[in-house]
Amino acid sequence: MADLQSENKDVQHSETEVQISRRKLLLSIGAMGMAGVALSVPSIGKGRVTADVYGNSLECCDFIAGTISEFRSLAILTPHTIYYVTDIGQEGSFYYDSSDTTSADNTGTVLVTASGARFKRIYDSTLNVKWFGAKGNGTTDDSQAIDAALSWALTSKSDLFFPAGTFVASKIVLRTGVSIRGSGRTKTILKPAVSTEKGFVTMELPGPVQKMSITELSLAGVGSANPGQNGLHFDGVEEQIPAHTGGIWHCNFDNVDIRGFHGNGIYLRAINGRGDIANQFLTFSNMAVFRDNHTSSRALKAIGQLGQVTFINVELDALPASGSISPGTNVEISRSFDASGIPEEDTAPSVVTFLTCTFQRSEYGVRIDRSSTINFYNCWFENLKYAVTLSAAAAANHFNNCHFANACSDGAGGGYGIFIGAGCSANVVHNHFVGAVDRTVVGSNHLGVELRGNLHAATAATSGITRQVAVGTDGSVNLANYREVLMNTSATTLKTIISTLSVGESITVRAWGSQGYLIIDRGGNIVIPSDAGPIVLKNNETATFYKSDLAGGWVLQSLGKLDIKVSSIDSAPILSKYHLPGDLIYNSVPASAGAVGWVCVREGIGHLSSATASMTAGLDDIQVSPGNQSWSVGNKIFGDGIPDGTTIAVVGSNGVSLKLSQSCTKTQQVVPIYDAIFKPFGMIS
Numbered sequence: 001m002a003d004l005q006s007e008n009k010d011v012q013h014s015e016t017e018v019q020i021s022r023r024k025l026l027l028s029i030g031a032m033g034m035a036g037v038a039l040s041v042p043s044i045g046k047g048r049v050t051a052d053v054y055g056n057s058l059e060c061c062d063f064i065a066g067t068i069s070e071f072r073s074l075a076i077l078t079p080h081t082i083y084y085v086t087d088i089g090q091e092g093s094f095y096y097d098s099s100d101t102t103s104a105d106n107t108g109t110v111l112v113t114a115s116g117a118r119f120k121r122i123y124d125s126t127l128n129v130k131w132f133g134a135k136g137n138g139t140t141d142d143s144q145a146i147d148a149a150l151s152w153a154l155t156s157k158s159d160l161f162f163p164a165g166t167f168v169a170s171k172i173v174l175r176t177g178v179s180i181r182g183s184g185r186t187k188t189i190l191k192p193a194v195s196t197e198k199g200f201v202t203m204e205l206p207g208p209v210q211k212m213s214i215t216e217l218s219l220a221g222v223g224s225a226n227p228g229q230n231g232l233h234f235d236g237v238e239e240q241i242p243a244h245t246g247g248i249w250h251c252n253f254d255n256v257d258i259r260g261f262h263g264n265g266i267y268l269r270a271i272n273g274r275g276d277i278a279n280q281f282l283t284f285s286n287m288a289v290f291r292d293n294h295t296s297s298r299a300l301k302a303i304g305q306l307g308q309v310t311f312i313n314v315e316l317d318a319l320p321a322s323g324s325i326s327p328g329t330n331v332e333i334s335r336s337f338d339a340s341g342i343p344e345e346d347t348a349p350s351v352v353t354f355l356t357c358t359f360q361r362s363e364y365g366v367r368i369d370r371s372s373t374i375n376f377y378n379c380w381f382e383n384l385k386y387a388v389t390l391s392a393a394a395a396a397n398h399f400n401n402c403h404f405a406n407a408c409s410d411g412a413g414g415g416y417g418i419f420i421g422a423g424c425s426a427n428v429v430h431n432h433f434v435g436a437v438d439r440t441v442v443g444s445n446h447l448g449v450e451l452r453g454n455l456h457a458a459t460a461a462t463s464g465i466t467r468q469v470a471v472g473t474d475g476s477v478n479l480a481n482y483r484e485v486l487m488n489t490s491a492t493t494l495k496t497i498i499s500t501l502s503v504g505e506s507i508t509v510r511a512w513g514s515q516g517y518l519i520i521d522r523g524g525n526i527v528i529p530s531d532a533g534p535i536v537l538k539n540n541e542t543a544t545f546y547k548s549d550l551a552g553g554w555v556l557q558s559l560g561k562l563d564i565k566v567s568s569i570d571s572a573p574i575l576s577k578y579h580l581p582g583d584l585i586y587n588s589v590p591a592s593a594g595a596v597g598w599v600c601v602r603e604g605i606g607h608l609s610s611a612t613a614s615m616t617a618g619l620d621d622i623q624v625s626p627g628n629q630s631w632s633v634g635n636k637i638f639g640d641g642i643p644d645g646t647t648i649a650v651v652g653s654n655g656v657s658l659k660l661s662q663s664c665t666k667t668q669q670v671v672p673i674y675d676a677i678f679k680p681f682g683m684i685s
Contacts, residue, residue, distance in 0.1 A: 063081070071094070071119055073113070074117075075114070081095070090108075097118045097120045106152050107132050108149055127153050130145075143168075147169075154176070162180065162181070162217060164184075166220075167190050168191050169191075169192065171199060173202055177210070179213040180212075181217075190218070190220070195229075199232075200230065200232075201233065207245070214252075214254075215252075215254040216256075219256065219261075221258075221262065223261075223292060227262055230265070231261040231289075232253070232265070232266045234247070234267065236304070245277065247270045247277055247279045247305075248268075252285070253283070253284045255286045264297060265290060265291055268303070268306055269303045270305040271304050272304070278305040278307060280305075280306065281309075283312065286314070289315065290315075293319060296328070297328060302332070302334075302349050303332070303336040303337075303348075304335065306350075309349075311354045311355065314354070314358075317360045317361055318330055320361055332366075332367050333349050333369070348371040348394075352371070354375065355379075356378045364389060365388055366387070372395045372397070377401060379402045380402070381405070386410070387417045388418045390421055392423065394423075395423070398429075400427070400430055401431065404432065404435075405435050408460075415439065417439070419444070420446040425447045426449055428452075430454065434456075440456050442465075446465075451465065467482055471493075479497055480499065483506065484507070488515070489514065489518045490513070494509075494518065494526070497545065503549050504548075505546065506546045507544070508544045509542060509543050510537075517536055525552065525554055527553050527554065527556065541561050543558075544560070585599075595681065599681055602676060602677035
């Protein structure tokens with residue numbers, strides 16, 4: 001196909017016979033503009049349009065310029081003529097398609113004359129919304145024109161372009177595969193008309209709507225004139241045929257500004273129902289989204305079944321008066337609740353990632369309910385009272401390399417950076433807390449928090465992170481995702497650790513409580529070296545275990561034993577505590593001929609009770625003095641006058657009262673009692 005052929009042709013002044021390609025024609029008209037066309041069409045005369053337009057025919061054609069109205073009124077049309085529309089904003093070339101008798105007039109790409117003839121626009125892959133009659137003047141309601149453009153874009157598999165201007169519509173309904181592009185965030189404005197629509201930019205139902213994008217424009221709401229209206233509004237509704245899918249999938253939103261909506265800037269909701277109802281595989285990037293200045297509005301509200309969603313360099317903020325903090329919450333990620341506050345179902349978002357995003361100028365920055373694997377990397381939190389709140393078993397959430405600037409104080413000591421509530425777990429690593437900070441990280445009945453490498457002032461506190469737990473009556477303890485716990489001292493021996501930590505990870509147990517000691521032994525999944533007896537931890541002593549699949553459980557890694565100081569001078573002390581070989585007791589007042597300290601060489605219990613006991617005939621009978629004392633399950637009775645190595649009873653029925661001269665026969669177990677043996681070291685001459 002030749003762009004311009006004049007060789008071997010007879011040239012006449014009255015009728016120039018020229019072959020010109022479709023692309024050459026369009027480029028020429030585009031370069032001249034409308035004014036050029038008006039002046040040049042008469043001088044062009046006739047030419048030849050190649051196969052790009054009319055198949056294999058190389059017939060000559062005329063060029064006619066006119067308005068849409070004029071072309072619709074034409075009674076006689078010729079098949080080899082280019083009809084150029086001159087209406088402002090709708091300029092372009094059409095041809096007469098004599099084979100089409102059914103296409104509807106949509107103003108943009110198909111014009112139908114009074115006699116039923118069809119003009120077809122010549123264009124590449126992108127449509128212009130103004131072709132369909134949209135004015136973009138900020139006052140005219142362009143709803144019908146925009147919807148017509150989107151419908152034809154779906155039919156023709158085209159994208160839709162919005163030039164500079166303010167386009168008003170009651171709502172804009174997105175279609176699968178139809179991407180929308182503006183001229184820039186400050187140039188192309190989409191504005192809702194006053195209406196009762198809950199969503200301004202929404203999706204075709206039931207969905208799913210897939211593989212589209214919106215870029216380079218702004219959504220400018222009208223505030224309380226449209227009560228509760230959302231900017232981007234994607235509420236998944238299931239299809240009525242199997243597989244009952246719905247929602248919005250595989251879509252991108254880039255360089256979009258959203259503000260001024262009385263409801264939420266971005267609203268994502270999906271209830272699973274019978275099928276795969278989800279908003280998923282979405283990317284939001286380089287955006288600024290602002291909520292309205294009241295407590296019900298959110299910059300982002302993501303509820304129900306949502307996953308594989310990423311926010312990159314997105315500002316999710318409030319717009320309060322200068323220098324103030326807006327009441328309410330910027331971002332909510334949660335289950336879906338009905339009007340009475342009851343969850344519609346237990347499904348909540350998962351795998352939502354925020355990269356280099358910003359959360360500012362609000363009472364609450366981010367509130368996460370039930371949701372899991374919500375990730376914040378290199379994000380910025382500023383001018384907040386409570387930066388992040390996790391509740392209702394929100395699990396496995398991550399905060400890494402984030403910056404909290406004046407984001408953790410409510411002015412009364414109750415603010416925080418990250419709150420990890422009941423049943424929740426989180427990884428908080430390498431974050432920086434600066435400015436006003438009441439508390440950096442707060443826990444309350446959580447299931448595990450990893451804190452590591454965070455930078456903050458020495459006065460910045462944490463609270464509720466270290467959990468205090470108790471051994472169950474079966475000798476087990478559920479440590480969930482904890483890495484360090486205070487364990488209530490108990491006469492019940494710890495034999496089994498239940499934990500969600502992985503192989504190679506460690507748990508440290510610290511004895512703590514009124515009982516004064518904690519016994520740890522084999523018999524469950526705790527692995528202790530074969531040459532070691534039961535471990536006895538005194539208050540504030542620790543045992544660290546690591547998880548091994550080869551060993552089949554939790555392997556003792558190390559012990560943290562405390563040195564004890566006493567005022568004895570030259571004889572080993574007798575203390576009411578357990579002692580293990582290797583325990584050191586230092587003399588706090590060493591003197592001449594005295595010992596620096598003593599080392600335990602035989603495990604022993606010592607004297608743990610002021611009660612005295614004596615044996616009667618039979619090992620099961622014990623008499624205790626003084627009388628009228630109440631005892632609990634597991635209490636042991638020790639006393640002067642019982643020979644070293646004697647087998648003695650352990651109370652086996654809660655509340656048993658051992659009275660003077662009364663025998664106790666309700667024993668569950670008997671144990672040998674030994675005094676620890678110490679040897680002095682470091683004798684002073």
